Amino acid sequence: MTTIYQARKIVTMNPSRPLATHIAVRDGTILGAGSLDELTGWGEYQLDRSFADKILMPGLVEGHSHVAEGVQWRFVYCGYFDRTDPNGVIWPGVKSIEEVIARLSEANAALSDPKQPLTGWALDPIYFNNRRMTRQDLDRVTTTRPIGIMHASGHIMNVNTMALELAGMLRPGVNHPGVPLGPDGVPTGEMKGPEAMTPLGPHVGLDRGLLASDEPGLRAFARLCVRKGVTTAADLANLLPQPAVEMMRQVTGEDDFPARIVSLRVAREISPAELVARVLELRTLSSDRLRLGMIKIVVDGSIQGFSARLLSPGYYNGAPNGLWYIAPEQLRDIFERALAAGIRVHSHTNGDEATELVLDTLEQALRKYPSPDHRFTLQHCQLANAAQFRRMRSLGMCVNLFPNHHFYWGDQHYALTVGPERAQRMNACATALASGVPLAIHSDAPVTPLGPLFTAWCAVNRLTASGRALGTEERISVAEAIRTITLGAAYTLGLDGEIGSIECGKRADFAVLEDDPTEIGAEHLKDVRIWGTVQGGRIFAAASI
Amino acid sequence: MTLPIPVTLIGGYLGAGKTTLINSLLRNADGRRLAVLVNEFGSLPIDADLIVAREDNLISISGGCICCSFGSDLVAALIDIRARGQRIDHLLIETSGVALPGSIVQSIALLPGLAIDGVIVLADAETVEERAGDRYMSDTVRGQLAGADIIVLNKIDLVPPERVAAISRWLAEIVPGARVSPAQNADIPSEIILGRQPEPQPIAHRIKPSKHRTAGYEALELEIDCPVDAERLAAVLADPDLALLRAKGFLQKLTGEFVTLHVVGRRSVVEPAPAWVEGPGRLVCIGVAAEMDRSAVLVALGSDFHLLQSPRRN
Numbered sequence: 001m002t003t004i005y006q007a008r009k010i011v012t013m014n015p016s017r018p019l020a021t022h023i024a025v026r027d028g029t030i031l032g033a034g035s036l037d038e039l040t041g042w043g044e045y046q047l048d049r050s051f052a053d054k055i056l057m058p059g060l061v062e063g064h065s066h067v068a069e070g071v072q073w074r075f076v077y078c079g080y081f082d083r084t085d086p087n088g089v090i091w092p093g094v095k096s097i098e099e100v101i102a103r104l105s106e107a108n109a110a111l112s113d114p115k116q117p118l119t120g121w122a123l124d125p126i127y128f129n130n131r132r133m134t135r136q137d138l139d140r141v142t143t144t145r146p147i148g149i150m151h152a153s154g155h156i157m158n159v160n161t162m163a164l165e166l167a168g169m170l171r172p173g174v175n176h177p178g179v180p181l182g183p184d185g186v187p188t189g190e191m192k193g194p195e196a197m198t199p200l201g202p203h204v205g206l207d208r209g210l211l212a213s214d215e216p217g218l219r220a221f222a223r224l225c226v227r228k229g230v231t232t233a234a235d236l237a238n239l240l241p242q243p244a245v246e247m248m249r250q251v252t253g254e255d256d257f258p259a260r261i262v263s264l265r266v267a268r269e270i271s272p273a274e275l276v277a278r279v280l281e282l283r284t285l286s287s288d289r290l291r292l293g294m295i296k297i298v299v300d301g302s303i304q305g306f307s308a309r310l311l312s313p314g315y316y317n318g319a320p321n322g323l324w325y326i327a328p329e330q331l332r333d334i335f336e337r338a339l340a341a342g343i344r345v346h347s348h349t350n351g352d353e354a355t356e357l358v359l360d361t362l363e364q365a366l367r368k369y370p371s372p373d374h375r376f377t378l379q380h381c382q383l384a385n386a387a388q389f390r391r392m393r394s395l396g397m398c399v400n401l402f403p404n405h406h407f408y409w410g411d412q413h414y415a416l417t418v419g420p421e422r423a424q425r426m427n428a429c430a431t432a433l434a435s436g437v438p439l440a441i442h443s444d445a446p447v448t449p450l451g452p453l454f455t456a457w458c459a460v461n462r463l464t465a466s467g468r469a470l471g472t473e474e475r476i477s478v479a480e481a482i483r484t485i486t487l488g489a490a491y492t493l494g495l496d497g498e499i500g501s502i503e504c505g506k507r508a509d510f511a512v513l514e515d516d517p518t519e520i521g522a523e524h525l526k527d528v529r530i531w532g533t534v535q536g537g538r539i540f541a542a543a544s545i
Numbered sequence: 546m547t548l549p550i551p552v553t554l555i556g557g558y559l560g561a562g563k564t565t566l567i568n569s570l571l572r573n574a575d576g577r578r579l580a581v582l583v584n585e586f587g588s589l590p591i592d593a594d595l596i597v598a599r600e601d602n603l604i605s606i607s608g609g610c611i612c613c614s615f616g617s618d619l620v621a622a623l624i625d626i627r628a629r630g631q632r633i634d635h636l637l638i639e640t641s642g643v644a645l646p647g648s649i650v651q652s653i654a655l656l657p658g659l660a661i662d663g664v665i666v667l668a669d670a671e672t673v674e675e676r677a678g679d680r681y682m683s684d685t686v687r688g689q690l691a692g693a694d695i696i697v698l699n700k701i702d703l704v705p706p707e708r709v710a711a712i713s714r715w716l717a718e719i720v721p722g723a724r725v726s727p728a729q730n731a732d733i734p735s736e737i738i739l740g741r742q743p744e745p746q747p748i749a750h751r752i753k754p755s756k757h758r759t760a761g762y763e764a765l766e767l768e769i770d771c772p773v774d775a776e777r778l779a780a781v782l783a784d785p786d787l788a789l790l791r792a793k794g795f796l797q798k799l800t801g802e803f804v805t806l807h808v809v810g811r812r813s814v815v816e817p818a819p820a821w822v823e824g825p826g827r828l829v830c831i832g833v834a835a836e837m838d839r840s841a842v843l844v845a846l847g848s849d850f851h852l853l854q855s856p857r858r859n
Contacts, residue, residue: 168657176651195652198620239616269585269616309681324643324685327559357681 002026002045003537004036011057011518013486013501023056025508028537032504050539055516057482058501059231059509059533060452063400063489064346064379064442067213067235067261070221072121072446075205076107078149079122083449084227086220088542097128097137100149104141111145117205118142120149121446123158126412127465133158134182135189148204152408154447155305157197159189159204166203193305213244218251218261225259227542228451229511231535232490232499233259236346236379236444237266237296240278245285245292252289258533258540260289260509262493264296264346267326272333276341283343288536291495295338295345296379298325300354303382303417304409308351310383316419322351331361335376339369344494345376346400352383359391366395377492380405380444382426383418389428389435398492400440401427403458404448406471410464424471429459433480440489441481452489453517456481457526478522508537548819549660550627552636552653553738556689557667558676559642562699566667566731566738567639568592573735574608577634581612582622584641590614620652627658635662635739643685646692660816663809665738666693667731670700670712677719687719694810695724695737695790702729722785724810726833727761734762737791737831740807762790763834765842769826772797775804779813781845782806788836794828 003025010020012033024031024039031042039045070086077083077091078100084090094100100123108118118141125133138147138160146163150156164170164187172185178196182188191197200206213221213235225233238244240263252261265279275295283293300322301307306315307322314321331347338345349355355378362376377398378384382405384392392399406427414423425431432439441455460481464470476484490500499507514529532541555563567581568591583590591604591612598605604612611631615622619638627633636659640649646664653659666689669676676686690696696716701709713725726733775798782792792808795818803818806828830842 167655169655174655176655178651179655195620195648196655198618198652199624199655201621202624269614271585321684323645324682327642328681329559330642353681 002031002042003048004039004045005048005051005056006036007051007056008053009055009516010502011055011482011516012503013058013483014503017503020502023502023508023510025537028508030502030504030506030508033502051512054531055513056502056510057513057517058486058511059499059535060229060485060511061440061489061493061495061500062225062230062233062443062445062450062452063440063492064236064402065233065445065450066237067218067221067233067263069224069446069450070217070219071213073220074119075150076104076118076120077122078103078120079152080124080127081449083122084224086223086227088227088545095127097125097131097133100133101137101140104138104147104149108142108145114144117146117148117163117203119205120147122152123149124152132188132190135159135161135164135187138189146203148200148206150206152447153302153304155193155302157191157200157204157206159191159200161189163200163204164189167200169199215247215251218248219257222257222259222261223545224450226533226540226545227530228453229513229530229533230450230452231259231509231511231533232493232495233261233450234489234493235261235263237298237348238263239268240265240282240292245282248290249285249287253287256538257289258535258538258545260291260499260535262291262294262495264294265292267295267297267334272330272337275334276337276343279343280341291493293343294493295334295343296348297331297334297345298348299331299358300324300349300351303350304412306417308383309353309357310351310418311353311356315417316422317416321353324354328357328361331357332365335361335365336369339365339371339374342371344374346379346492347376348379350380350382352385352388355381355384355388359388359395359397362395362397363391372396375438375492375494377440379442383422384428385425386428386431386435389431389437392432392437393435398438398440399432400442400489400492401429401432401459402444403427403429403441403462404443404455406462407458407464408448410470411466411468414464414468414470425474426471427459428471428474429476429480429484430474433476438488438491439484440492441484442489451526452485453528453530454526456485456517457522459484460522460525478518478525481525482517508534510534547658549658550633550636551662551740552638552659553662554638554640554646554649554664555667556640556644556646556664556692557642557697558669558673558682558686558689560672561667561669562697562728562731563639563667564590566665566697566733567637568595569731569733570637570735570738571595571606571608571610574610575735576608577739578608578632579606579610579635579637580626580631580633581610581637581639582619582626583612583614583639584644585614585616590639619649620656623653623656623659643682645685645688647688650692660814661812662740662807663694663738663812664692665695665697666690667697667699668716670698670704670709670727673698674712674715690716690720690723693720693723694812695726696720697731697733698725698727699731700729701727722811724785724788724790726790734831737762740791740793740809761834763832763837763839765830765839767828767830767846769794769796769828770824771826772799772801773826774799775806775815778846779806779808779815782808782830783811783813784845785811787832787842787845788838789830789832789842792828792830794826795822796826796828797824
């Protein structure tokens with residue numbers, strides 16, 4: 001049965017037919033986009049006018065997120081900015097420690113089990129005039145139940161006195177750079193860095209699996225996708241043990257599961273040979289809505305955590321260079337085996353030294369295993385310089401930059417981490433395009449909120465949270481940004497033949513919008529109202545998801 | 546109160562011999578129940594003949610030892626392995642090839658019930674200088690070496706003897722106070738890495754001969770019948786000039802209570818002794834025979850107390 005959808009306007013991203021008014025769909029596949037006249041030749045059809053006043057564009061593609069976003073919402077949202085949860089509730093940002101305490105107290109009152117920890121996330125005290133939160137602040141919520149609040153950066157946690165006591169840390173004599181002490185010689189409750197946070201995690205409900213998900217978490221993530229117009233999302237770092245794969249196959253296979261998840265096996269815990277064998281096996285377990293068979297490698301840390309590897313002259317504030325999370329020999333081993341097996345590898349690099357290592361290593365590996373169209377992708381790659389973008393182009397690499405980071409942490413990068421000049425060139429989308437490097441942009445949800453149109457707004461405007469225009473030379477146009485969040489991201493995932501544009505033969509994946517992103521104006525791109533999605537020909541309204 | 550479990554980090558760059566050392570320690574556990582955490586189950590970390598059983602994330606090893614892998618979350622693995630409730634006499638952590646031991650030491654210090662015993666960093670004699678000058682890895686390799694209480698300069702059989710001396714000098718230059726123990730096949734007495742097994746009874750006259758004898762090491766065993774300034778003695782024994790690799794003793798402090806003294810290369814700790822310890826005090830010092838100056842050790846000790854037993858070669 002063929003359905004022809006009528007829309008106010010259809011932005012196809014197909015250069016030979018950029019605009020249309022109707023789309024014909026059969027069995028989840030697009031027969032064509034054009035005028036009604038052009039489509040009736042496909043035979044008997046039903047005309048669906050429910051989108052007659054809407055804008056349709058290809059379903060948005062989030063090229064770097066984590067399905068853990070769906071799990072975070074079980075915790076209390078303590079972020080500074082308004083944020084939408086999977087149910088569509090907009091949680092207003094909390095603007096002071098008093099407001100954090102009030103929100104936590106409300107959540108505390110709703111818990112019946114006295115031992116259950118109270119967990120919060122997305123706290124960002126840099127917006128509270130840098131007044132640090134202490135255990136005494138959180139003790140005002142409760143002294144009998146452990147509390148742990150993860151910061152937005154993911155690098156700091158605040159806990160209350162009970163949590164410290166349970167972890168055996170309510171004592172003087174703790175000597176650790178990540179554990180500040182109060183005047184009484186006892187930890188203040190602020191735990192900085194993974195070493196300091198992890199011992200507290202199990203006591204405050206944040207033990208492990210920040211990257212893992214479960215059935216309800218996966219469904220919640222997919223509901224969030226619908227609200228943001230996303231029909232395909234990459235889950236960029238998953239250990240993918242067999243039970244998780246079976247769970248994901250089952251959940252994504254449910255009739256009403258509204259998104260396609262592309263889950264990458266993170267290079268961890270097994271040797272390169274075992275990794276490649278496992279990923280080849282995972283590839284055979286793929287389905288339409290669960291795509292497996294790629295590798296993710298974490299090469300360095302984060303810039304704001306000072307754990308990214310920077311080329312000379314290093315950090316602006318003089319902090320020592322960051323950390324390697326993989327040795328060059330292991331990187332080369334994985335690259336060579338993956339190229340030989342035809343497996344795509346996405347490499348997390350934040351600092352430019354980490355990017356340089358990946359470029360050097362891939363260049364060597366490609367001499368040994370020449371591989372046309374390998375599409376190895378640099379993820380984040382925030383500090384890459386112009387010469388590195390030229391090398392990416394020469395080596396056939398793609399890049400997925402992180403404009404959201406520019407908005408949320410650009411001011412810190414300007415003042416503290418890399419200084420004004422490099423802060424201006426961070427996430428250099430315009431240089432990437434000018435160099436001919438296939439480009440995607442991402443949210444890294446839950447690190448920043450999922451929402452490709454917001455990410456596009458960040459790339460187009462390059463404003464920071466304080467309103468500073470940072471690196472205007474690296475702005476890209478609205479048209480370029482929209483291509484990047486559809487075909488661009490699809491290309492990095494090897495899916496551009498299936499999705500990313502509305503044209504004959506592709507999947508019937510659409511973002512259904514109330515406003516036209518090509519007309520609303522660059523400064524309003526993030527305000528485009530989203531009605532929902534069509535995924536594989538199935539209609540999902542955000543209002544009823 | 547239960548004593549904390551001693552933890553030894555086995556660090557060093559890829560290929561330096563960490564896995565070989567771990568296997569050697571498992572073969573020479575001498576009744577100790579070792580728990581080993583390895584960064585990954587890559588190429589099998591445990592020699593096949595030692596394995597009793599293997600399930601997902603845990604290898605059971607003959608003699609009651611166990612081995613688990615950890616990915617990015619060492620602390621979670623430590624919590625898990627202790628939650629199994631098995632007796633653990635000593636915990637060994639094989640760090641990843643790019644990890645800096647210093648930060649791991651700090652995080653272990655945050656966990657109740659565990660105490661760092663020592664940091665052993667292996668260096669491959671053939672490649673360590675090159676790695677320490679590598680464009681990308683230089684600061685990581687140097688940071689690893691700088692975090693060592695003892696550097697095991699491994700694979701010395703693969704380089705000429707004069708190179709071994711030159712590398713040792715170079716190590717002493719870039720890591721002030723470095724204690725370097727040369728080795729082939731990571732073969733180093735387990736009592737240097739793990740300390741000597743605490744004796745259930747005060748030792749009378751002689752130490753138990755080690756099952757694991759390696760030429761080139763020397764032990765001094767002393768009985769001490771008077772109270773001592775244990776903190777000062779610990780600092781003296783950790784002085785690089787004495788070139789001791791390991792010392793362990795039960796001593797009576799000037800204030801009367803018994804303490805345990807540990808020295809692992811540059812690290813020294815004095816802590817309350819187990820309740821069963823009673824006089825006289827006793828002390829074992831181990832070092833590389835060619836470097837350990839017995840008389841200097843005795844001079845360093847001798848002014849503070851007298852020796853019941855004259856030193857003898859092990």
